[in-house]
Every structure is written in C-alpha cells, then in structure tokens.
Amino acid sequence: MNPEKPLRRVGPTGLAVALGLLIAVLVGGVLVGAVGLAPGRVLAELVDRLPWVSVDSGLSRQEAAIIWDLRLPRLVLAALVGATLAAAGAAYQGVFRNPLADPYLLGVAAGAGLGATLGIVSAGAASPIVPGAAFAGAVGAVLLTYALGGVAGGGRAGTTLILAGVAVAAFFTAVQTFVQQRHADTVREVYSWILGRLSTVGWTEVGLLAPYAVVSVVLLLLHRRLLDVLAVGEEEAETLGVGAARVRLVVVLAATLGTAGAVAVGGLIGFVGLVVPHAVRLLAGTSYRVILPLSVLGGAAFLVAADLGARTILAPAEIPIGVITAFVGGPFFAVVLRTSRRGWGP
Amino acid sequence: MNRKALVPVAALALTASLALAACGEGPAAETAAPPAGTFPVEVEGTLIPAAPQRIVSAAASHTEILYAIEAGGQVVATDQFSDYPEEAAGTPKFDSFNLGVETVASFDPDLVILSFDPGDLQAGLAALGIPTLLLGPPVALEDVYGQIGALGQATGRIAEAERLIEEMTTAVEGVVTAIPAGAAITYYYELDPTLYSLTSRTFIGGLLARLGMQSIADAADDGSGYPQLSGEFILAADPDFILLADILCCGQSAASVAARPGWSSLAAVEAGRVVELDDDLAQRWGPRIVDLLREVAGAVHGGETG
Numbered sequence: 001m002n003p004e005k006p007l008r009r010v011g012p013t014g015l016a017v018a019l020g021l022l023i024a025v026l027v028g029g030v031l032v033g034a035v036g037l038a039p040g041r042v043l044a045e046l047v048d049r050l051p052w053v054s055v056d057s058g059l060s061r062q063e064a065a066i067i068w069d070l071r072l073p074r075l076v077l078a079a080l081v082g083a084t085l086a087a088a089g090a091a092y093q094g095v096f097r098n099p100l101a102d103p104y105l106l107g108v109a110a111g112a113g114l115g116a117t118l119g120i121v122s123a124g125a126a127s128p129i130v131p132g133a134a135f136a137g138a139v140g141a142v143l144l145t146y147a148l149g150g151v152a153g154g155g156r157a158g159t160t161l162i163l164a165g166v167a168v169a170a171f172f173t174a175v176q177t178f179v180q181q182r183h184a185d186t187v188r189e190v191y192s193w194i195l196g197r198l199s200t201v202g203w204t205e206v207g208l209l210a211p212y213a214v215v216s217v218v219l220l221l222l223h224r225r226l227l228d229v230l231a232v233g234e235e236e237a238e239t240l241g242v243g244a245a246r247v248r249l250v251v252v253l254a255a256t257l258g259t260a261g262a263v264a265v266g267g268l269i270g271f272v273g274l275v276v277p278h279a280v281r282l283l284a285g286t287s288y289r290v291i292l293p294l295s296v297l298g299g300a301a302f303l304v305a306a307d308l309g310a311r312t313i314l315a316p317a318e319i320p321i322g323v324i325t326a327f328v329g330g331p332f333f334a335v336v337l338r339t340s341r342r343g344w345g346p
Numbered sequence: 347m348n349r350k351a352l353v354p355v356a357a358l359a360l361t362a363s364l365a366l367a368a369c370g371e372g373p374a375a376e377t378a379a380p381p382a383g384t385f386p387v388e389v390e391g392t393l394i395p396a397a398p399q400r401i402v403s404a405a406a407s408h409t410e411i412l413y414a415i416e417a418g419g420q421v422v423a424t425d426q427f428s429d430y431p432e433e434a435a436g437t438p439k440f441d442s443f444n445l446g447v448e449t450v451a452s453f454d455p456d457l458v459i460l461s462f463d464p465g466d467l468q469a470g471l472a473a474l475g476i477p478t479l480l481l482g483p484p485v486a487l488e489d490v491y492g493q494i495g496a497l498g499q500a501t502g503r504i505a506e507a508e509r510l511i512e513e514m515t516t517a518v519e520g521v522v523t524a525i526p527a528g529a530a531i532t533y534y535y536e537l538d539p540t541l542y543s544l545t546s547r548t549f550i551g552g553l554l555a556r557l558g559m560q561s562i563a564d565a566a567d568d569g570s571g572y573p574q575l576s577g578e579f580i581l582a583a584d585p586d587f588i589l590l591a592d593i594l595c596c597g598q599s600a601a602s603v604a605a606r607p608g609w610s611s612l613a614a615v616e617a618g619r620v621v622e623l624d625d626d627l628a629q630r631w632g633p634r635i636v637d638l639l640r641e642v643a644g645a646v647h648g649g650e651t652g
Contacts, residue, residue, distance in 0.1 A: 035582040061611045062581045069608030070577045124597045126539040184443030185595075192540050199576065200540060202607030316566040316579030318541075 014284045018297035022079070025304045029075045030067065032308060034315035037063055073203045078307040079300035080206070080213045081198075081262040082272055086299020088255035089273025090280070090291050091220045094227035095251045096158045103259040103273040106165035106252065110172035111141025112263040117176045117190050125189035131208060131264040137172070138260035142252065144168050158248070195320035196269035198307055205265040216258025217296055223251050227288035269303070269322050271329040276302055279336045302329075381420070381502025389500045394477045397502040398457035402450055404442045405461035408481060409434045410632030411494050414510050417501040423453045430626070430634070447471060457500060483631065484549050487518065490631050510633060517636045521643050522556050530560040531646060533587040534580055539596050541575045548572065550628065553635070557643050577608065584613055587646055588620040591628040621645040
C-alpha cells in the first residue's frame, strides 16, 4: 500500500493539463456569448483596463457592460461553483467510500430547495433573502442529518449518516412540494431555481460565494492525505491514529459550507459533484492527493464550459445550466468509464 | 362630521334598493335586467339548456368580462385572482390551480367557465351534466371580442356583449389613430426577473404593434412567443423602452432594473424610459385591456394621445 506512486507519475502533468483546460474555457467564455462581439475588440477592452495601458476597443458602452458586468462575473461564478461542487463531491466520495456520493448526499439540495421555495413564496424570486434562505436550509438539513445519524446510533458511521440523509431529504422535499403546491403561482420561479441559474448573476453574487468557496476548498485540500488514509478502511485508519468520525465531521462541514454557498447563488446544479471526481479518478489515479486538486480545476472548467453552452446553444435564449451538465456530463462520463481500465476503489 | 352622518343614510338607501331589487327580480340581486338570450343555446360546442343563474368563473379575465356584460349577478363563485370589479372580489373563492371536479360541483353551478383545463376537469364536469366553457388565452384582440360574444350568448347577455365589443373597438381605434406616425419604437417587455419576454406575435405584442412598437424578443423567438432572453442580448439590443410586467408579482421597479449589473448603460434606463405596468392588467384579457393600451400609449408617446 503506497499511495505515493500514482501521484508522482501524473501529478504535475495532470495539474498543467487541467489548468490549461480551465484557462482555455475561461478565454472562450469571455470571447463567445449570446451576442457576437469581435474577439479582437473584446481582448482590447480587457487589455485597456490593465494599468498604464490605454487601447480603444471600439466597443459601445452597452457592449463594454456586457463584458464587465455580465460575462466576467458569470465566468468567475461558474468557475467558483464548479470548483466547490467538484471538491465537495470528491470529498464526500472519499469520506463515505461510496461511489454514488455527491455534494447533495446529506440533504443539502432538499434543504436548500425548501429554503429557497419559502423565500420565493414569501418575498419573490428576486428578493435578496432567497440566497440566505437557501443557505440556511442547506446547512440546517445537514445538521439535522448529523443529529439524526447520532440518535440512530452507530456512532455517526458512514452508512447511518447516508440513511439519515435520505430520510431528511425525503422529508424536506415533501415539505417543499407542499409549500410549492400551496403557492402554485410561483411554480415557475421555484422550478427555474431548481434547474440552476447563472443567468442573472453579477459581482454581488461572486462576492457572496467567494468566502465560502475559498474556505471550503482550502479545508478540503488540506484533508486530502487523511482521505487517502480513510480510503483503506475506517479500522485501519484508527490503528494509524486517524479518527474517522472526526475527519468525516470536518470534511462534511467544509463541503456543506461550500455547497450551501454554491447552491444559494447558483441553484441546484446537478452532476458536477458526482461526475467530475469520477472522471478525474479514472483518468489520473485513485489518490485523493491527485483527485482533490484536479477536481477543483476540472469542476471549474467543466461548469464554465457548460455555462458557455447554456448561453450560446439557443442564443439569445438560455438553457438551464442543470440541463447541460446532465445532458453532456452523462455521455461524457459513459465514455470515460468505457475507455478507462481503472475501476472504483482504492 | 358630515360624512359620518351621511353613512347611515346611505346604508339605509342601499338596503332599500337591495330590498326592492330582491322583490322585483328574483334570485339575481342586481339592478340589471334579467338575461334575455334564447335557450337552449350551443356555445363553442357546449349545450346550455337555460339561462345560467349560478356561474362559476375560474379566470379573472372572464370574471371581468361577465361583470362588464352585466352578468355579474349570475356569478356565484370566482377564482382567487378575480378581484375586479369589487363585487367579484366578494364572491366565494377557490384555487384555480388545484381545481377539482368536487370543488366546482360544491357550488352547484349551471355554467362553469375555464381558461385552462388542469386535467380532465371539463370532461368530469360534463359527466355531472354541468355545462363548461373552455376559453383559452387569446392570440389577438379579435379573439377577446369572440370570447365576449360567446359569454354574451352563454349568459343571455347578447346585447350587452355587443355593446361592450363596440365600446372597446371604438376606444382602441381612438388610442391607435392618435399615435404619431414614425419609425417603430423598440421595447423589451419583462414578464419576470429571469428575463422571460414576449414577441410581437403574442397577444400583448400584437396590441403593442398597433401602437407602432416592436419587441426586441422578435429576434429571439423560439416558437413559443415567450422566449427567455439573456442579459447580453438585452444590453446589445438597447431598446427604446423597457416595459415591466413584474411589479406586483416579483417586486421589480425602474430602480431595481437600473441596479442590475450592466443595465445602467441602457439608453432606456438612462433616459427614464422604464414603464411600470399593472401586472394584473397585463395578464388579463378582459375589458380593461383598453386601459393597458392607454397606459402604454401615454408612457411611450407622451401627451400626444388621449
């Protein structure tokens, strides 16, 4: 048992490839959009903002606003959301040693859905309280799952927690459906929130999410070695002096913080947290020291690319980003699964 | 003091007139004449055996039409959105989104009017022998006139319906002929804050086209007539006017629009050409559609129109 080897082999190359991919989709994302702007002018507009550089881009005021106030914050937000969800998914898969784990495993999605629905019903979809309500619902659901897992016994073991999460998610979803049914006139707002939305975001949302995303991702990255130890089994980890329950608690809290923030500003974007870590695992190795950093970069690149599709495929209309992530992510994952010889497991 | 003293007198007068009305006209506690159509009558494929006295209206648009053609006294229940005129707001209410056959039947209606069928409601009511009219959203003003005519026939208010159609036609003509000729005015019409809009092909879009206005969403039509636009598209289109139909539903305003990322660069925002429409007027296709037309004409063409 030596998890060092795969890391040494693919680490630097993998990181460089993932970083290059992210930069490529970011550049693509700023150049291409619903409205055709000449790439040269867009680049000139960007360069113009650099200190001591003055270039006339020839863009109108509205076109400049498209770049600075619409495209850039959206790209940054997509990257933050993608990175956070993928990191959280990878961490969940590691800490629960379950290939089906994703960031929504312990009820985050159902809790956020209920919070957002209550917010939309009481104050309208555009109200600034909606993200806060979604965040509170997400965190509340996970705390409830933990409490329930503890009451159910089993010392908050992985399986007990997952089952508690199922119960909490079912309950919250039922309440959410009931509330939505009682306020049928808001169905479209609730629905569009559930399908994920990055369409109306600006720098405000970036500012809201950034602290949670950074704290969450950094905490998860710091735990990548412990996740490798957990991967060999909880009892083995205990003999090595690693408390499985404590590591799980910290990882789940960090992942929840990031996921709740991502969901609060971006809605429920599925598939990123499930597929990206698996794709990384299949392509680059099974050590969490490789999986976590590559998932952060890969998740960001994947969501930026998906959002690019959401913005342009039916332009000027938009496709909900959750549709793109599932539609593209599903077949992509099938191909990776098919072409890779690696299986699940340590 | 004077006003207080007047209240009991007015109340007394009202009671007296109600009593008189009740004596003279049977169940319909209204001063309007009894329905005068021919029955049985077939309207839109539905057979109505006798002049309805217990109408259930499941759409605010139809409720407004019924009251405008003096069939309000025949209405016994309306949906939760029917708040105009005031008498309609006071009728027993039901939730039109979760409407079941039993709920409708509990009002013991002899005519039910639906604007959409949430699922086999019309068939279920037909099985109970309750005549049901399904009058869906119109695509042109002529469809509204058609529905008014149909409701006139169905309620025995044919003459009143014809009068209403004539009034509306004249009023629309009045507004339209006062519009100065000129290049088409472009507009962005907002249905909700997620940037759903409508094209000139839709009912509202068709009305606005009569005012010499063209929707920027025409270039983004996805076939539905109600495409969701992207912020980029709206900024690049830089419309002459922004019409907000999400004031009541979603708390939007000229100020909240101006605060959106990038929107302050829009000419319409800078020049204060953001029009806050009455959501209710904009969503209904009743007689007050004329008021909506006047509101927009006034905002867009200024004092040049009545």
